[in-house]
Amino acid sequence: xxxxxxxxxxxxxxxxxxxxxxxxxxxxxxxxxxxxxxxxxxxxxxxxxxxxxxxxxxxxxxxxxxxxxxxxxxxxxxxxxxxxxxxxxxxxxxxxxxxxxxxxxxxxxxxxxxxxxxxxxxxxxxxxxxxxxxxxxxxxxxxxxxxxxxxxxxxxxxxxxxxxxxxxxxxxxxxxxxxxxxxxxxxxxxxxxxxxxxxxxxxxxxxxxxxxxxxxxxxxxxxxxxxxxxxxxxxxxxxxxxxxxxxxxxxxxxxxxxxxxxxxxxxxxxxxxxxxxxxxxxxxxxxxxxxxxxxxxxxxxxxxxxxxxxxxxxxxxxxxxxxxxxxxxxxxxxxxxxxxxxxxxxxxxxxxxxxxxxxxxxxxxxxxxxxxxxxxxxxxxxxxxxxxxxxxxxxxxxxxxxxxxxxxxxxxxxxxxxxxxxxxxxxxxxxxxxxxxxxxxxxxxxxxxxxxxxxxxxxxxxxxxxxxxxxxxxxxxxx
Amino acid sequence: xxxxxxxxxxxxxxxxxxxxxxxxxxxxxxxxxxxxxxxxxxxxxxxxxxxxxxxxxxxxxxxxxxxxxxxxxxxxxxxxxxxxxxxxxxxxxxxxxxxxxxxxxxxxxxxxxxxxxxxxxxxxxxxxxxxxxxxxxxxxxxxxxxxxxxxxxxxxxxxxxxxxxxxxxxxxxxxxxxxxxxxxxxxxxxxxxxxxxxxxxxxxxxxxxxxxxxxxxxxxxxxxxxxxxxxxxxxxxxxxxxxxxxxxxxxxxxxxxxxxxxxxxxxxxxxxxxxxxxxxxxxx
Numbered sequence: 172x173x174x175x176x177x178x179x180x181x182x183x184x185x186x187x188x189x190x191x192x193x194x195x196x197x198x199x200x201x202x203x204x205x206x207x208x209x210x211x212x213x214x215x216x217x218x219x220x221x222x223x224x225x226x227x228x229x230x231x232x233x234x235x236x237x238x239x240x241x242x243x244x245x246x247x248x249x250x251x252x253x254x255x256x257x258x259x260x261x262x263x264x265x266x267x268x269x270x271x272x273x274x275x276x277x278x279x280x281x282x283x284x285x286x287x288x289x290x291x292x293x294x295x296x297x298x299x300x301x302x303x304x305x306x307x308x309x310x311x312x313x314x315x316x317x318x319x320x321x322x323x324x325x326x327x328x329x330x331x332x333x334x335x336x337x338x339x340x341x342x343x344x345x346x347x348x349x350x351x352x353x354x355x356x357x358x359x360x361x362x363x364x365x366x367x368x369x370x371x372x373x374x375x376x377x378x379x380x381x382x383x384x385x386x387x388x389x390x391x392x393x394x395x396x397x398x399x400x401x402x403x404x405x406x407x408x409x410x411x412x413x414x415x416x417x418x419x420x421x422x423x424x425x426x427x428x429x430x431x432x433x434x435x436x437x438x439x440x441x442x443x444x445x446x447x448x449x450x451x452x453x454x455x456x457x458x459x460x461x462x463x464x465x466x467x468x469x470x471x472x473x474x475x476x477x478x479x480x481x482x483x484x485x486x487x488x489x490x491x492x493x494x495x496x497x498x499x500x501x502x503x504x505x506x507x508x509x510x511x512x513x514x515x516x517x518x519x520x521x522x523x524x525x526x527x528x529x530x531x532x533x534x535x536x537x538x539x540x541x542x543x544x545x546x547x548x549x550x551x552x553x554x555x556x557x558x559x560x561x562x563x564x565x566x567x568x569x570x571x572x573x574x575x576x577x578x579x580x581x582x583x584x585x586x587x588x589x590x591x592x593x594x595x596x597x598x599x600x601x602x603x604x605x606x607x608x609x610x611x612x613x614x615x616x617x618x619x620x621x622x623x624x625x626x627x628x629x630x631x632x633x634x635x636x637x638x639x640x641x642x643x644x645x646x647x648x649x650x
Numbered sequence: 651x652x653x654x655x656x657x658x659x660x661x662x663x664x665x666x667x668x669x670x671x672x673x674x675x676x677x678x679x680x681x682x683x684x685x686x687x688x689x690x691x692x693x694x695x696x697x698x699x700x701x702x703x704x705x706x707x708x709x710x711x712x713x714x715x716x717x718x719x720x721x722x723x724x725x726x727x728x729x730x731x732x733x734x735x736x737x738x739x740x741x742x743x744x745x746x747x748x749x750x751x752x753x754x755x756x757x758x759x760x761x762x763x764x765x766x767x768x769x770x771x772x773x774x775x776x777x778x779x780x781x782x783x784x785x786x787x788x789x790x791x792x793x794x795x796x797x798x799x800x801x802x803x804x805x806x807x808x809x810x811x812x813x814x815x816x817x818x819x820x821x822x823x824x825x826x827x828x829x830x831x832x833x834x835x836x837x838x839x840x841x842x843x844x845x846x847x848x849x850x851x852x853x854x855x856x857x858x859x860x861x862x863x864x865x866x867x868x869x870x871x872x873x874x875x876x877x878x879x880x881x882x883x884x885x886x887x888x889x890x891x892x893x894x895x896x897x898x899x900x901x902x903x904x905x906x907x908x909x910x911x912x913x914x915x916x917x918x919x920x921x922x923x924x925x926x927x928x929x930x931x932x933x934x
Binding site: 355356357365393394395396399400401402420421422423424426428432433434435436438439441442445446449450451455456457458459460461463464536537538584585586589 | 673674677687691692693694718719733734735736737738739741866867869870871872873874876878883885888899901902905906908909910913914916917920
């Protein structure tokens with residue numbers, strides 16, 4: 172069994188780079204970009220942990236994974252132990268290990284990051300989870316639910332099978348409640364399957380994590396839009412649920428409201444990514460859903476977030492001649508993860524920062540042919556603390572384009588607020604909750620994730636789902 | 651899986667299905683639609699619900715075989731299944747006692763106009779139905795429409811049945827006769843809905859059309875179904891599918907529905923080739 176080397180020796184081990192597919196190969200396929208650590212790499216990397224008395228890294232984690240302890244178990248070569256330790260706080264580590272912005276969370280708080288590179292906590296989380304998933308596949312259905320408590324006899328409806336709903340369901344089933352997850356689409360996983368592309372989060376991983384929940388007793392129902400197929404009231408009155416969690420996610424994609432957005436060839440990122448990821452348009456005509464041909468095309472993605480990076484990298488993989496990001500601020504203000512920006516650059520994506528579209532140009536069939544843009548400069552900081560982009564007069568220019576993908580965020584989904592006005596929403600249509608309990612204005616109904624915060628991250632949604640699960644548990648005890 | 655309880659052709663290309671979907675049947679209102687996906691490789695397509703039977707737990711759709719998905723669907727028989735059905739989606743038709751309501755259905759659009767026309771009658775309106783198609787064989791729901799309508803008309807483009815001409819001829823005649831028309835519902839091909847809206851516009855007759863744009867999720871997530879209404883971008887899936895016909899930008903709707911025309915034809919062609927191959931193999 173391995174042990175931690177001396178502190179001095181530990182400080183000399185360099186952070187192990189992530190093995191990746193070659194950029195020029197991967198920008199033509201949909202396989203995962205990062206290949207994951209080998210056992211040797213993981214062991215070496217885990218040994219870098221200083222095992223701080225006060226592990227600040229945990230403060231950086233929205234779900235407070237006991238990072239120091241699971242790293243210690245990796246070093247002790249007890250991977251099942253490490254997995255159990257992670258699962259005490261995070262039921263979906265294979266997903267979070269891939270898509271969490273660790274550099275702004277746990278890894279930013281790592282003591283090592285002050286002088287050099289932090290421990291690669293996210294990659295180690297992924298390593299432990301992947302090994303565990305592989306072993307689970309080779310030794311099917313052990314007693315996964317052995318840790319589950321005795322049934323409480325209480326029933327909870329979870330609306331939406333995205334990260335918030337899954338995290339909430341995991342904790343509730345662990346607490347012994349009956350949990351039913353309702354999903355509007357035909358596939359489970361929410362944004363994990365329709366939004367995040369295969370090359371960043373393989374769908375097989377999502378499926379395995381969800382199967383784990385199903386084996387633990389969570390019931391999943393697809394093709395069910397709460398508020399339409401089944402009313403929220405009916406869940407309580409007819410279906411016998413005692414509480415509900417709303418994790419319906421972000422809704423209506425935002426557009427800039429500039430001329431020409433109605434043209435063919437102008438997509439929302441949601442539509443473009445849903446066609447590719449959920450409907451598998453990149454395999455048209457084997458799959459029936461079409462998508463505009465990216466082969467040899469010039470594609471512009473408007474925005475600088477993770478969704479914009481996903482969309483632009485998808486377009487490259489679908490054969491675009493030129494794939495570009497058009498962003499009104501500078502790279503320093505981009506909300507996307509640094510890793511995603513770097514990956515995009517390596518894959519040949521052009522970055523046109525400090526540039527904003529003014530209108531789209533089209534032919535007589537209203538099919539996109541180009542766009543007119545204006546150059547921007549940065550002024551003083553705005554409400555968000557980021558420097559405000561200001562147009563530079565006279566800097567307008569036009570460029571030829573085949574496809575535009577608008578990735579400037581989402582509004583809220585109006586479905587439930589249309590049918591259930593008693594659930595209080597703010598001026599943007601997001602559900603108002605008590606931040607400590609995620610309780611909405613309606614008794615027994617809790618909410619979390621993007622429907623509350625607006626577009627955010629997978630791990631924040633999961634954190635909200637877990638907070639709500641704890642509060643639902645308390646609520647059910649009083650019932 | 652959603653079982654097909656009944657499947658029968660109403661005309662050569664148009665087929666009626668009763669699908670077992672109890673939750674949808676229970677809550678569905680006139681004007682709402684479902685989205686279905688036939689199989690693992692299938693696309694999601696929206697179809698307006700023509701009728702429902704809450705006791706039997708079925709919803710009725712009437713499908714015209716045009717593209718690969720609708721043609722494949724029309725090959726299904728009772729006892730077969732559809733992989734995914736979700737609904738009821740969209741806002742229900744706005745119902746009130748307008749006075750005299752004209753319900754116009756063009757081709758398979760009659761199937762969609764039918765439930766709203768019935769609801770208008772139940773709301774106490776004097777209901778006039780105009781049921782049009784290219785020829786006699788393509789007229790559907792003639793008897794059903796006649797049964798509850800106060801007045802009903804049939805038109806065919808080729809004159810093989812009823813009035814020789816377009817649905818708008820009858821509408822224009824009613825307008826010219828100075829009939830007091832308080833509400834018009836038009837559902838059918840886009841050029842027909844546009845023609846109806848243009849006929850009623852000078853007379854300020856409230857005119858509602860039901861739109862069927864390109865759609866994926868149907869719950870307001872993708873934005874593919876956006877239509878220009880009064881210059882503003884609206885999502886047919888959550889803001890519609892019914893809109894004020896005088897405010898809809900039909901040209902844009904036509905153009906947006908053509909985005910995938912080439913690909914759709916390619917998909918259909920490949921599908922038909924496969925069917926031929928299968929048929930050849932069977933013969934061998």
